[in-house]
Amino acid sequence: MTGWTDEVEAAVEAVRADVARLHAELVRYGLVVWTAGNVSGRVPGADLFVIKPSGVSYDDLTPESMIVCDLDGHAVPGTPGSERSPSSDTAAHAYVYREMPEVGGVVHTHSTYAVGWAARNEEIPCVVTAMADEFGGPVPIGPFAIIGDDSIGRGIVETLRGHRSRAVLMANHGPFTIGVTAKDAVKAAVMVEDVARTVEIARQGGPLVPIPQDAIDKLYDRYQNVYGQASDDRR
Numbered sequence: 001m002t003g004w005t006d007e008v009e010a011a012v013e014a015v016r017a018d019v020a021r022l023h024a025e026l027v028r029y030g031l032v033v034w035t036a037g038n039v040s041g042r043v044p045g046a047d048l049f050v051i052k053p054s055g056v057s058y059d060d061l062t063p064e065s066m067i068v069c070d071l072d073g074h075a076v077p078g079t080p081g082s083e084r085s086p087s088s089d090t091a092a093h094a095y096v097y098r099e100m101p102e103v104g105g106v107v108h109t110h111s112t113y114a115v116g117w118a119a120r121n122e123e124i125p126c127v128v129t130a131m132a133d134e135f136g137g138p139v140p141i142g143p144f145a146i147i148g149d150d151s152i153g154r155g156i157v158e159t160l161r162g163h164r165s166r167a168v169l170m171a172n173h174g175p176f177t178i179g180v181t182a183k184d185a186v187k188a189a190v191m192v193e194d195v196a197r198t199v200e201i202a203r204q205g206g207p208l209v210p211i212p213q214d215a216i217d218k219l220y221d222r223y224q225n226v227y228g229q230a231s232d233d234r235r
Contacts, residue, residue, distance in 0.1 A: 002078060008046045012079075012099035015041045015050045016063040023052060023061050029190050031109040036082045038087040041182030042097055042104045049097055053084040056172070061159070071098050071152075076222025090149055095153025098180060100161065105182030107189040110174045113196035117141075118169040124192075124199055126208050127208045131199075132216040134191045144171040152176070164220065167192040 004012070019041045026032045026039065035058070040051040050066045066077045067086040073094035075082040085092075093106045117124055117139075124139040126132055131139070142159040145151035156176050159168045166188040167177045175192050179185030202208060211219075 002076060004046070008043070008048075011043050011045055012048065012050070012068055013063070015043050016066040016068070019050045019052070019066050019182055020061050023058055024180055025186050026107075026109055026189070027058050029193070031111040031189055031193055036114075037106070037109045038089055038093075039092045039182055039186060040106045043068070044104075045182065048076070049093065051087050051090055053081060053092060054087050056084075063117075069094065089152065090152035091148070091150045092156065094177070096149040096156055098152075100178070101156045102180070103178045105179045105185035106156075107177045107179075107182075107185040108174070109189050109193070110160045111193035111196070113176040113191070113200050114193050115171060115173075117196055117199065118174050119172060121171045123169070124196055125208060126211055126216055127199055127202065128195060129211070129219055129223075130191070131195045132211055132219035133227075134188070134195075135167060136224075137216055137219040139165050139169060139175075139192055139195070141169050142168040142170040142176075144173070 019039050022039045038052050041048045048068055048070060050068055052061055053065055053067055058092050064080045066079040067084060068076045069090060070076060070085055071094055073090045075086055087106050096103055096106050108166050120139055123141045123216045129220050142155040142160050145155045152170060155170055156168055160178060166179055167175055169175050175190035177185045177192060179188055
């Protein structure tokens with residue numbers, strides 16, 4: 001028994017369903033191979049988040065197989081899926097949730113072009129308007145960190161705290177993205193691979209031309225505050 005209120009129970013079930021569904025988007029957009037990558041979502045109103053189990057095929061992921069964790073990254077005993085090991089990146093996700101309460105979703109992928117930039121320890125420069133819109137400038141490089149503890153989470157927070165970008169390329173590893181919701185973080189993961197590919201191809205044809213900072217600022221403000229429908233999540 002968890003001792004959760006009915007409201008928390010309902011929130012957990014909703015996030016389980018959402019996170020399970022969103023993993024299919026990583027496959028749909030070609031951002032992962034085999035069992036790599038993960039999506040997590042914070043449970044509103046509770047110090048909990050939901051993440052996928054480690055090493056399980058995307059075809060086999062269901063709401064019931066998602067693992068509910070506390071903000072220390074421990075599976076909550078007695079909940080469905082708690083007998084399985086959560087994703088190997090769980091400690092990193094947990095650290096982000098502890099340190100950045102505004103974050104409602106975290107995503108990690110091994111998408112090809114973004115990993116290519118990470119392998120060079122090179123930020124993606126802001127040379128297309130889609131980057132200015134979505135990330136408000138370049139996509140930064142985070143420090144090299146080993147999987148298994150909260151080192152990656154620390155690098156994510158150190159790099160993205162106070163930064164407009166919702167994506168970081170962890171050195172020699174790959175992209176992690178954050179969002180106000182899990183869906184928002186997935187969108188950022190899709191977009192960072194798109195701009196990583198575009199900019200990589202562009203520079204094969206010649207020197208890149210940066211967008212002036214004042215134009216970046218205007219584009220970012222418009223996209224974040226004006227674009228879309230008032231009732232929608234503009235991100």
